[in-house]
Amino acid sequence: MPTPLVVSEVAKSFTMHLRDGVRLAVVEDVSFALKSGECAVLGGPSGAGKSSILKMLYGNYATDAGQIIVDHGGRLLDLATASPREVLAVRRDTIGYVSQFLRTVPRVAAVDVVAEPLVARGAEKAAARERAAALLSRLNLPERLWGLPPATFSGGEQQRVNIARGFITAHPILLLDEPTASLDARNREVVIAMIAEKKAQGVALLGIFHDADVREAVADRIVDVTAFAPRARAA
């Protein structure tokens, strides 16, 4: 199986200038690879740096050191040093991301929030909307909500919009930050099935799942983030 993502010796810290420049080391020496068709799960306690790792892979957090090599349409690119334009191109075509919380945009209807990544890749608006509607319906989002902006939706409703948005494209890599955290059992099952389908299509998935049942159902292996604890902190 191809390996579309290789992370080597990545480190992340935050320097808090407003708090006397205190430096918070989050992870060090993060090294792992992701294969097509598998779902790897980042494991470790709260605050271990799981979300920070996902955010670095998405270019949302800067990387202090190391390399994040991604297969971007046959070209290898280091996300740790990529230009903003390159990161945007990777997000459009190669790496999808379901964040833990939906960032809502005023006045944009849920169905359009979901369709947007397809439209950005050149799909026809009507076709993209149809696909979006199918996903929202699969995730049991009441049809009366589709035309409304998600700002006023419940946590679980927003999360389903977010999931549909992340799953609508055929990105070869998909990052998931606790996508099932605020879902009920029925919708968790839907997401588990959708993850299985992505795997069957050869997508490489990397996720964070606090819910043990979901983790059990989707994980091919666990990447233990405590192994990347900074030496100073681990000591």
Add this chain to the structure above:
Amino acid sequence: MSEDLPLLRVFSLSKSYGSRIGCADVTFDLWPGEVLAVVGESGSGKTTLLNCLSTRLMPTSGAASYRMRDGAFRELYRMSEAERRFLMRTDWGFVHQNPADGLRMAVSAGANVGERLMAIGDRHYGRIRATAIDWLGRVEIGEDRIDDEPRAFSGGMRQRLQIARNLVTGPRLVFMDEPTGGLDVSVQARLLDLLRGLVADLGLAAIVVTHDLAVARLLSQRMMVMKDGRVIETGLTDRVLDDPREPYTQLLVSSILQV
């Protein structure tokens, strides 16, 4: 076409007012369809930079070149006054913070939009009026207001009219100086949403000066943070906002409630 070439290249642009620095040593490229936000508190040089880029002000040193529709790069500060005026009337737009600076307050809304079309040579009254109606509609101003003067409009409507006036000629690059400044929050949200849609649909490149990080988050892909005339941090908008590195950027981000 040559999507892989920047639309605008800016190299080491500086402007001083006597011994005071307006902006200093600003370098960046802007690509077609890209929205760049310039943020920083008042006095940090944002507007000076915008005015230099749009050639409303001559820089003290540095260079900027713009890729014309024929694909050739032209040095902005070596163009003749007439060439620059032509660019501003056709290929560029400039949205001022105060709509009164960008509109003619004593002529009708329709004429405000139609005027830009006439400036590029359209003389067909019926077509100009139809295009004006279409554009008023796109900025959510009813056709029945076409003969009203902007003086009779609310702040939000005036700003939308100014946007229509700028976009009617199909510009490739739009400069915006605090486009939502001075408007009520609810009016701001509507305007922002409208701008977002137009910029995406038309594939516009834009440079948006704002001190409002929420505006930057919603409109731009890339961001430049300015302090004392210099660019102190730059990068993807969400990266700069979620993982700010410079002390000043951290202060800016921490000063807002939620973006």
